[in-house]
Each structure stands twice: as C-alpha cells, then as structure tokens.
Amino acid sequence: MKKKFIEIIAIIGLLVTMIPFGNVHAAGANTSSNDQSLAKIQKKGVLVMGTSPDYAPYEFQTTKNGKSVDVGMDISIAKQIAKDLGVKLEIKNMDFDSLLVALQTGKVDMVMAGMNPTPARRKSVTFSNIYYQGGQDIVINKKDNKIYKNKDSFVNKTVGAQTGTMQYNMAKKQIPNVKVKGFDKGADLILALQTNKIDGIVMEKPSAEAYVKNNSQLSLINGNFNLSKDESSSAIAFQKGSNTLAAAVNKSLAKIKKKDLINKEYLKDAGSHMKTNTVDTSMWHYWKYFAKGIGYTLLISAFSVFFGFILGTILAFMRLSRNKLFKAVSTAYIEFIRGTPLMVQIMFVYFGIGLVVNIPALTSGIIAVSLNSGAYVAEVIRGGINSIDKGQTEAARSLGLSKNYTMRYVVLPQAIKNIWPALGNEFISLIKESSIVSIIGVTDLIYQLKIVQSDTYRGVAPIVVAMLLYFVVTFSLSKVLSYFEGRMKHAN
Incomplete structure (x- = not known):
C-alpha cells in the first residue's frame, strides 16, 4: 500500500513539473x-x-x-x-x-x-x-435609520462587502470587532442585507446611491471612513x-x-x-436572459457528459489493466481530480493553461467540467465491472470467447445495467455543478441570474426562476434515465 501511494505521488509530481509555467513571468512583467x-x-x-x-x-x-x-x-x-x-x-x-x-x-x-x-x-x-473620485458609504435597511449613523455604529455587528475589494479590507481595519462577510456580487449583498444576514454594506458611493435610488427599502449613510486618495x-x-x-x-x-x-x-x-x-422588473421581461443561460448550461452539460463518459471509460479500463504504468497514471489522475475543487480546476484551465494557449471561457468550462466528470465516471464504471461475478467471465472464456468479446458481450452489458442509476446521478449532478463556470464569465444560468439581480435590484425572484428551471431540466432528465432503466429491466 505504501509503495502504491509513493507511485501515485510520483506520477502527480511528474505531471505538475511538465506544465509549462515558464512564461508566467514573461506574461505578467514587461x-x-x-x-x-x-x-x-x-x-x-x-x-x-x-x-x-x-x-x-x-x-x-x-x-x-x-x-x-x-x-x-x-x-x-x-x-x-x-x-x-x-x-x-x-x-x-x-x-x-x-x-x-x-x-x-x-x-x-x-x-x-x-x-x-x-x-x-x-x-x-x-x-x-x-x-473618478467618489467615496465610501454604507447601505442599510431604511427601518434601521435610527440605529446606524456611521461606521462606529457597526461595532460588534456584521457588515458585507464585495470579495477582493478595498471596501472589504477597509471595513475590517476601521470598524472594531466587526464581522465582515464577503460576497461576489452586489446583488448578493443587497439580498443578504434585506434578509438580515448582514447589518450593512460597505460600498463605493456611486454604486450605493444607485441601489438606494432604485430600492425604496434601502437607505444610505456616510461611513466617515478615513480614506487616502487611492481609497476613494x-x-x-x-x-x-x-x-x-x-x-x-x-x-x-x-x-x-x-x-x-x-x-x-x-x-x-x-x-x-x-x-x-x-x-419593468418582471421576470418575464427578462426571459431572454434566462433562456440564454439555460441554453449555455445545457450545452456545457451535454458536451461534458459526452467527453466525461469517454474519458471515464478509458480511465476505468486503464485502472483495471495489468499494465502498472497505465494503472498508476489512471489512479493518480482520479485521486488528484477528486481531491481538488472543481472551481480551482476551472480557473487552472482558463488562466493557467491559458498562459500557453488562449482558450475561450466557454471551451475552458467544458474542458474542466469534462475532466472532472471523467474521474467520477471512471470509478462508477470500474465499480460496475468489479460487481460482475468472476464466474461469468470464466464461463464465457470456457465457451471459447476471447477476453475482449467476453468484456464486450458478457461483462459490460451487465455492468451498465448495474451502474445506470449511479451514472444517471452523476449526469444530473453535472448539470448543477456546471454552474461554477460563471466565475470565468461563461453566461450560464447562474451568471444570467446574477445579471438580472443587478439590473432589476430584485434578489429573490431571479433565484426562484433559476431554481425552477434547474428543477425542470433535472427532473426531465431523471425521467428519461428512469425510462431506459425500465427498458433494461424489461429486456432482462
């Protein structure tokens, strides 16, 4: 077991050292x-x-x-x-x-x-x-006007700010004992404020004024932050x-x-x-946004299912192979992919590999999701093949079938029937997990949801629409998969 573990680590190390990072400095430091x-x-x-x-x-x-x-x-x-x-x-x-x-x-x-x-x-x-020189304000719920007057009112309170911004760090430094929650989008901050997850939002003055002007439930106070010229x-x-x-x-x-x-x-x-x-902030008015989003989500999912299944099948047979190199490479790949977050993998494909080859965001998303899915599909297929009794193989071989014919006509048909529900779950999960590609700007359903939230200043309604669309897609797919599962049982 120890020797096998060392082999896996060695393979991973070899793969990492082969990645051409040599141009990183050249790309970023003229x-x-x-x-x-x-x-x-x-x-x-x-x-x-x-x-x-x-x-x-x-x-x-x-x-x-x-x-x-x-x-x-x-x-x-x-x-x-x-x-x-x-x-x-x-x-x-x-x-x-x-x-x-x-x-x-x-x-x-x-x-x-x-x-x-x-x-x-x-x-x-x-x-x-x-x-442009603006300033830093704090957005609050209008009902809290009498409670909060400036930044000092938020001591021992919770405020929100956009992740990775100066406002996030400024709130931490200038408000004693404050808890700062980071959100990726302005619409998420407003939703968190209106649902009482946070007490206020530290936001640049022009954006804060825009939200307050378009939402009668919000109010604006001057934070009185100590600002340098750069910070305002x-x-x-x-x-x-x-x-x-x-x-x-x-x-x-x-x-x-x-x-x-x-x-x-x-x-x-x-x-x-x-x-x-x-x-017009009705969700019907923005139906084209959601239609575009669901279209990209289905496109990414379809390609990822196709390529993920092919890759997973190859990896499964490599891991079942008696060839030690094939087995070690497959094992290393599967363990590495399953041990790292999909979000990191997407960013690596888009930004990391993008240092050498300029891959578009949509293509990067499909590649990353396919590579991720392949690792999980491989384990499902391998488990299905191992679940078939060895007696089936021995009987087929005794009847004169070759090793390949035995696998193709005896083992695989039974394995697929056994793993069909698990494969179906993987495909359904992939549709939902593909939403993470929005971080690199792919206009999938989640990305469009955020845009509608920002444009309409409505937080909950776009979420409800997205939930319903995801449910319709996944429920329809589950029914199709159940139909084919029934056909397999009937054929048996």
Missing part, C-alpha cells in the same frame, strides 16, 4: 525598456477590457434590441479610449475576483471595474491616472510594466476630464439605462 504593450494592441486592432457588470453606475447590463449589452460610466470611458487608440473595444465579463488574474495571465489588456488603486494592488499591476478613487489597471499603454490611456483620460464628460454625459447616460432597467 520591463519598461522593452515595453510593447501599446504596439501589440495597435497591431491586433483590439483592446480587450475585463470587467464585472454588476456595479452600477460603473458597469452593468441592459437590453438593447433584444440583446444584453454592457453599459455604464466605465464602458463609456473604455469606448472613448479605444476610439482614441484607433482600435476596437472587446469586453470580457467575469467575477471581480478573477479580473486581476485575467489581467496578469494576458486574458485582458486592461481592467475597469470601479477599481481602487491601492498600494497592495500597485505592487502587481500598473494603474492609470485616477479618472477609481483607476484603470494594466499588466505590470505596461507603461506605453498606460501613457496613451492617460492622454484619453485627460481629454475626458478636461471636457468633464463623466459628469456631463457618462453618468447621465448610465442613469438613463438604470431607469430603463427598473421600468
């Missing part, structure tokens, strides 16, 4: 003496911007001509920058937590997400000049050392500031879109 950041963008003719469209009025989504589009102050600024550079603007949406990783791994050229240029962030990325400002992030690109962008920002376009045009335009979103 030197100023050889900075081609601006030249590369002008050569390809596209400026790729990373953002998290759940932070009105900075960036959010609205429906135009039946299509979901990104709008907001940051989007308007980015369009002007791309115009000044003479290139097209491409926007990649993902969770806020993933934005700087995407920047450092070359998935995006710049990040605009109402990001504060804190000293800690400046160590790993290059920032533009500050383009927003800037654009670039890969470390992208000085030529930052300089060119700073010229655009200077022009925008001189004409006061943010106050005169961009914020007003964002406000008009926010009003449009709240005219």
Whole structure:
C-alpha cells in the first residue's frame, strides 16, 4: 500500500513539473525598456477590457434590441479610449475576483471595474491616472435609520462587502470587532442585507446611491471612513510594466476630464439605462436572459457528459489493466481530480493553461467540467465491472470467447445495467455543478441570474426562476434515465 501511494505521488509530481509555467513571468512583467504593450494592441486592432457588470453606475447590463449589452460610466470611458487608440473595444465579463488574474495571465489588456488603486494592488499591476473620485458609504435597511449613523455604529455587528475589494479590507481595519462577510456580487449583498444576514454594506458611493435610488427599502449613510486618495478613487489597471499603454490611456483620460464628460454625459447616460432597467422588473421581461443561460448550461452539460463518459471509460479500463504504468497514471489522475475543487480546476484551465494557449471561457468550462466528470465516471464504471461475478467471465472464456468479446458481450452489458442509476446521478449532478463556470464569465444560468439581480435590484425572484428551471431540466432528465432503466429491466 505504501509503495502504491509513493507511485501515485510520483506520477502527480511528474505531471505538475511538465506544465509549462515558464512564461508566467514573461506574461505578467514587461520591463519598461522593452515595453510593447501599446504596439501589440495597435497591431491586433483590439483592446480587450475585463470587467464585472454588476456595479452600477460603473458597469452593468441592459437590453438593447433584444440583446444584453454592457453599459455604464466605465464602458463609456473604455469606448472613448479605444476610439482614441484607433482600435476596437472587446469586453470580457467575469467575477471581480478573477479580473486581476485575467489581467496578469494576458486574458485582458486592461481592467475597469470601479477599481481602487491601492498600494497592495500597485505592487502587481500598473494603474492609470485616477479618472473618478467618489467615496465610501454604507447601505442599510431604511427601518434601521435610527440605529446606524456611521461606521462606529457597526461595532460588534456584521457588515458585507464585495470579495477582493478595498471596501472589504477597509471595513475590517476601521470598524472594531466587526464581522465582515464577503460576497461576489452586489446583488448578493443587497439580498443578504434585506434578509438580515448582514447589518450593512460597505460600498463605493456611486454604486450605493444607485441601489438606494432604485430600492425604496434601502437607505444610505456616510461611513466617515478615513480614506487616502487611492481609497476613494477609481483607476484603470494594466499588466505590470505596461507603461506605453498606460501613457496613451492617460492622454484619453485627460481629454475626458478636461471636457468633464463623466459628469456631463457618462453618468447621465448610465442613469438613463438604470431607469430603463427598473421600468419593468418582471421576470418575464427578462426571459431572454434566462433562456440564454439555460441554453449555455445545457450545452456545457451535454458536451461534458459526452467527453466525461469517454474519458471515464478509458480511465476505468486503464485502472483495471495489468499494465502498472497505465494503472498508476489512471489512479493518480482520479485521486488528484477528486481531491481538488472543481472551481480551482476551472480557473487552472482558463488562466493557467491559458498562459500557453488562449482558450475561450466557454471551451475552458467544458474542458474542466469534462475532466472532472471523467474521474467520477471512471470509478462508477470500474465499480460496475468489479460487481460482475468472476464466474461469468470464466464461463464465457470456457465457451471459447476471447477476453475482449467476453468484456464486450458478457461483462459490460451487465455492468451498465448495474451502474445506470449511479451514472444517471452523476449526469444530473453535472448539470448543477456546471454552474461554477460563471466565475470565468461563461453566461450560464447562474451568471444570467446574477445579471438580472443587478439590473432589476430584485434578489429573490431571479433565484426562484433559476431554481425552477434547474428543477425542470433535472427532473426531465431523471425521467428519461428512469425510462431506459425500465427498458433494461424489461429486456432482462
């Protein structure tokens, strides 16, 4: 047993050392003496911007001509920058937590997400000049107006903030004995506040005002935080050392500031879109969002089931093989995949392998979910084969059947019948687990749910719709699987 364990660890170590991490430094740390950041963008003719469209009025989504589009102050600024550079603007949406990783791994050229240029962030990325200065407020339930007056009112209380933001760290440092809960999306924070999971939300002033203006149950107080210039400002992030690109962008920002376009045009335009979103907040009005989400969820699940089953079958036979190398590789793979979270695997495929090969988010999601499913399917198939009595194999061989024919016509048919319910459970679980791909910006059902929450300022209704859609899909699949299970029993 000890020898087998050592073999598994050795195989895993070999696989890890084969991963080409050599370009990590090159991808994320251009030197100023050889900075081609601006030249590369002008050569390809596209400026790729990373953002998290759940932070009105900075960036959010609205429906135009039946299509979901990104709008907001940051989007308007980015369009002007791309115009000044003479290139097209491409926007990649993902969770806020993933934005700087995407920047450092070359998935995006710049990040605009109402990001504060804190000293800690400046160590790993290059920032533009500050383009907007707001402030930090606290959103509370209106019924609590008499209880909370400023940040000092939240001592020994629980506040929420977006994970990975300056607001999260600021609340921890400046409010004594406070418990800070992190959430990925602004809509999740509002829902947590209204369901009394938290007592307040530390949020940048423009976004806080947007939520309060569109939700009569909320109120806003000045947190009176001790803020440096960086902590109350927003800037654009670039890969470390992208000085030529930052300089060119700073010229655009200077022009925008001189004409006061943010106050005169961009914020007003964002406000008009926010009003449009709240005219009709019924879930039926957003049916296209949910339809798109369920479509991507089914697409990811279908491909992952197909490739996962093929990979699982191969791994199962490798683990049952008498070949020690095949057995060791299969065992190492299965144990490693089952021992690491799917979310980490998705991020590794998209960001890690993306250092060498630029894989689109949807493709990365399908690959990661397929690789994960294959490990579990392998164990189900192996267990099914081992469940067949050895006497069946011996009888078939005594009748003159070859080893392959015995497996194909005697063992496998019985094994599949035994493992069918377990395989069905794995496929149903895969549909639900595939929702994790939303962290890299794949517009599956969960991603669309978050967008609808952000656009409508409604927390519970979109969740209910998503739950019902997942139930319809999984219940339908379970009925189909039960039908085929009955056919197998009848055939027997």
